[in-house]
Amino acid sequence: MKTLITISWRNIWRHPARSSVLLVAIIVGLWAGVIAVGTMNGLMQQRMDYMIESEITHAQIHHPEFLAEGNSWMFIPEHDRIAAWLENDPRVVSYTSRTLTDGMLQSPVKTSGVRIRGLDIESESRTTTFHENMVEGEYLDTDMRNAVILGKRLAEEHNMEIGNRIVLTFEDINNELTSASFNIAGFYESASSDYDRRNVLIRSEDFLDILADRSIYHEIAIMLENEDKATAFVADLNSEFSGITAQTWRELSPELSMLVELGGIMVYFITMLIMIALAFGILNTMLMALFERMREISMLISIGMSRLRVFLMIMLESIVLTVTGAATGFVLAWLSLWHFTGAGINLEIFAGEEGFAEIGWDQFVYPIMSTGEYVAIISVVITITLLASLYPALKAIRIDPLEVEK
Amino acid sequence: MPIVKTKNLSKVYNPETVPVHALRDVNISIEKGEFTSIVGPSGSGKTTLLNMIGGLDKPTSGTVEVNGVQITGMKDSKLIDFRLHNIGFVFQHYNLIPVFTARENVSFIMLLQGRDKKEMQQRADELLDQVGLGDRKDARPAQMSGGQQQRVAVARALASEPKFILADEPTANLDGASAMNLLDIMQRMNREQHVTFVFSTHDKRVIDRARRVITMVDGAVHSDEYQKAEEYDESKA
Known part of the structure; x- marks a missing residue:
C-alpha cells in the first residue's frame, strides 16, 4: 500500500501545473464552502438570537x-x-x-x-x-x-x-x-x-x-x-x-422559523454545488491522466499487476489529491473562521449599512460551524471523491494490453 | 520439459465478418536456456505468437503450455498472477514507470510478488550492475538514453526470476551501438545464467545473435532452424 501511495503521489506531480490547478480548485472550493456555510449559519443564528432576545423571547402567553x-x-x-x-x-x-x-x-x-x-x-x-x-x-x-x-x-x-x-x-x-x-x-x-x-x-x-x-x-x-x-x-x-395560549418562538414567528430552515437548505445547496464542481474537476483530471498513461497501465497489467491493484492505484491518486487539497482547504477555512468569529464579516460592501438595516439584518456576521457540519462536509468530500474516481478507475481495469499496443 | 510449448495454435480475427488468420496451426517447443528469434515480415504473426506465449492473447484454437502448465483458458486474474511469477517482458517502447527511478522500476515487479524489501533492493542493485547501470540507479527514465532505458527494462524483466523472457522487437527504437550493447548483455545472461530469451524481431543484428530462428510467414511456421550465433564479445558488455 505504501508503494501504491508513493506511486500515486508521484503520478499526481507528473503534471505539476494541472495538479496544482485542481488542488487550488479543491482548496478554494472547500474554503469557500465552509465560509459560506459558516456565514449562512451565523446570519441565521444572529437573526434568530436578535429576534428572540430583543423582542419575541423563547415563549409567549396570550389570550x-x-x-x-x-x-x-x-x-x-x-x-x-x-x-x-x-x-x-x-x-x-x-x-x-x-x-x-x-x-x-x-x-x-x-x-x-x-x-x-x-x-x-x-x-x-x-x-x-x-x-x-x-x-x-x-x-x-x-x-x-x-x-x-x-x-x-x-x-x-x-x-x-x-x-x-x-x-x-x-x-x-x-x-x-x-x-x-x-x-x-x-x-x-x-x-x-x-x-x-x-x-x-x-x-x-x-x-x-x-x-x-x-x-x-x-x-x-x-x-x-x-x-x-x-x-x-x-x-x-x-x-x-x-x-390562555402559550406558544414557542417558532409558532409566534413562523417566518423567522422558516428563514432558519431555509438557511439550512441553502447551506446544503451551496455545499452540493461546490461538491459537484469538485467531482467534475477530479473526474476530468483523472480521465486525462488515465488517457495519457494507457500504455503504462497496459504494461503494468502485462507484467503481472493485478487489476485490483490498478484500480486501487487510480483511486488512491484521486484520494491523495483530494485529501491534500481538502486538508489544506479545511485548515485555511478553520483559520479564516477563527478570525471572522472574532472580527466578524462586514457585509456592508454588498448592500451598505442602510440596506441591511432595511431588511432587519446586522451588517456584521459572525460565522458559526458546528463539529457536525465539519464532519458532514468531510464525509461529503470523501464520498464525492470516491464516486468521481470510480469511473476512471473502472476504465483503467478494463484496459486490454493488446488493444493499447495496437 | 520444454519451457514453452504450443500445440496447433491458431488465431483468427473477425471470424464472423472478414476472417484474418493471424496464426495457423503453430507447433513450437522452446527449451530452457534457448536464445530464440521469431522473425518474419510485418503481418506474419510473430507478435501474435509472442502475445499467445505471454498469455496476453487467447487463441481461437490450440493450446499454450508454459513450464508444463496450460495457460490457455486460464482465468484473467489467474493469468495475470501467472505472468507475474513466470514470464518476463521487454517491450519495444521500454514502458518504464516515468515517476520511478531505475532501481524502483526494477524493484516494483518484486514488490508485486510480495518479496522482502531488503531482498528487493539488493537484487535490483545487482541486476542494474549486471546491465551496466550501477551508476544510474537513482536516475529516472527521462534522465536516461533509450539504450539505458531498455537495459533497465531487461533488468526489470529478470527481477521476477521468470521462466523465460519475451522481448517484442527490443532493439527497434535503439541506435546501432545501444542495440549491440543490449544484445551483448542479454547474450551474456543467456550463456552465464541460462536465462531463456524469446524475441520477435526483424532486426538482422538480433537474428545474427540468435541460436535458433523461427521464421513466420502468413501466420504459419515457415522454418525453424538452429544456427551458429555471432559470438558474445566480452569487451562490449
Missing part, C-alpha cells in the same frame, strides 16, 4: 384570540397565578408582562396606525435587550411624564423631535375610544425598519391608567434556559392553565 384580533379586552386571565407558576419553574430565566393594544398615532404632520406597547421597565430590561436599541434620547426610565419611545423611522415620517408631543388613540377594555397625549423621550432603532415604523413604547403604568381600571396584561414574554426546552415548556403551560 387565545389576542394575536388574531388584538382587542384590548382580550387580556390574560389569572395573570398573577401564571406569574407565580413562572416564578417557581426552574426552566424560566426571566419573564415580563406587557400591556398591548393597536391604536392611532397623531402628530401635526399625519396619522399612523401603531401598536402601543406598555412595558414594565424593570422586568423588560431583565428579559429582553430591546433597551439597547435606543439611538437618541432616554429610555422609559426617564422622569418625563407620559413618556413615549418611537422608532427612529416613524419619528422621521412625522418630523418629530425629542420633547415633541403626540396623541395616541385606542379602545379601552370597555370598547370606548380613548386618547391621551405623550411626550417623546427617545428614539429606538431595531434591526427591522418595519417594526420601527409600527411600534411605540410607553410605561405600562401610564398605559393602565387610561386603558383599564386594574392591572391587565396581554402578553407574557418568557426567556428560558435554552431554546430546546421551549416546546415542552409551552406544552406544560397549556395543560396547566385554561383560557
Whole structure:
C-alpha cells in the first residue's frame, strides 16, 4: 500500500501545473464552502438570537384570540397565578408582562396606525435587550411624564423631535375610544425598519391608567434556559392553565422559523454545488491522466499487476489529491473562521449599512460551524471523491494490453 | 520439459465478418536456456505468437503450455498472477514507470510478488550492475538514453526470476551501438545464467545473435532452424 501511495503521489506531480490547478480548485472550493456555510449559519443564528432576545423571547402567553384580533379586552386571565407558576419553574430565566393594544398615532404632520406597547421597565430590561436599541434620547426610565419611545423611522415620517408631543388613540377594555397625549423621550432603532415604523413604547403604568381600571396584561414574554426546552415548556403551560395560549418562538414567528430552515437548505445547496464542481474537476483530471498513461497501465497489467491493484492505484491518486487539497482547504477555512468569529464579516460592501438595516439584518456576521457540519462536509468530500474516481478507475481495469499496443 | 510449448495454435480475427488468420496451426517447443528469434515480415504473426506465449492473447484454437502448465483458458486474474511469477517482458517502447527511478522500476515487479524489501533492493542493485547501470540507479527514465532505458527494462524483466523472457522487437527504437550493447548483455545472461530469451524481431543484428530462428510467414511456421550465433564479445558488455 505504501508503494501504491508513493506511486500515486508521484503520478499526481507528473503534471505539476494541472495538479496544482485542481488542488487550488479543491482548496478554494472547500474554503469557500465552509465560509459560506459558516456565514449562512451565523446570519441565521444572529437573526434568530436578535429576534428572540430583543423582542419575541423563547415563549409567549396570550389570550387565545389576542394575536388574531388584538382587542384590548382580550387580556390574560389569572395573570398573577401564571406569574407565580413562572416564578417557581426552574426552566424560566426571566419573564415580563406587557400591556398591548393597536391604536392611532397623531402628530401635526399625519396619522399612523401603531401598536402601543406598555412595558414594565424593570422586568423588560431583565428579559429582553430591546433597551439597547435606543439611538437618541432616554429610555422609559426617564422622569418625563407620559413618556413615549418611537422608532427612529416613524419619528422621521412625522418630523418629530425629542420633547415633541403626540396623541395616541385606542379602545379601552370597555370598547370606548380613548386618547391621551405623550411626550417623546427617545428614539429606538431595531434591526427591522418595519417594526420601527409600527411600534411605540410607553410605561405600562401610564398605559393602565387610561386603558383599564386594574392591572391587565396581554402578553407574557418568557426567556428560558435554552431554546430546546421551549416546546415542552409551552406544552406544560397549556395543560396547566385554561383560557390562555402559550406558544414557542417558532409558532409566534413562523417566518423567522422558516428563514432558519431555509438557511439550512441553502447551506446544503451551496455545499452540493461546490461538491459537484469538485467531482467534475477530479473526474476530468483523472480521465486525462488515465488517457495519457494507457500504455503504462497496459504494461503494468502485462507484467503481472493485478487489476485490483490498478484500480486501487487510480483511486488512491484521486484520494491523495483530494485529501491534500481538502486538508489544506479545511485548515485555511478553520483559520479564516477563527478570525471572522472574532472580527466578524462586514457585509456592508454588498448592500451598505442602510440596506441591511432595511431588511432587519446586522451588517456584521459572525460565522458559526458546528463539529457536525465539519464532519458532514468531510464525509461529503470523501464520498464525492470516491464516486468521481470510480469511473476512471473502472476504465483503467478494463484496459486490454493488446488493444493499447495496437 | 520444454519451457514453452504450443500445440496447433491458431488465431483468427473477425471470424464472423472478414476472417484474418493471424496464426495457423503453430507447433513450437522452446527449451530452457534457448536464445530464440521469431522473425518474419510485418503481418506474419510473430507478435501474435509472442502475445499467445505471454498469455496476453487467447487463441481461437490450440493450446499454450508454459513450464508444463496450460495457460490457455486460464482465468484473467489467474493469468495475470501467472505472468507475474513466470514470464518476463521487454517491450519495444521500454514502458518504464516515468515517476520511478531505475532501481524502483526494477524493484516494483518484486514488490508485486510480495518479496522482502531488503531482498528487493539488493537484487535490483545487482541486476542494474549486471546491465551496466550501477551508476544510474537513482536516475529516472527521462534522465536516461533509450539504450539505458531498455537495459533497465531487461533488468526489470529478470527481477521476477521468470521462466523465460519475451522481448517484442527490443532493439527497434535503439541506435546501432545501444542495440549491440543490449544484445551483448542479454547474450551474456543467456550463456552465464541460462536465462531463456524469446524475441520477435526483424532486426538482422538480433537474428545474427540468435541460436535458433523461427521464421513466420502468413501466420504459419515457415522454418525453424538452429544456427551458429555471432559470438558474445566480452569487451562490449
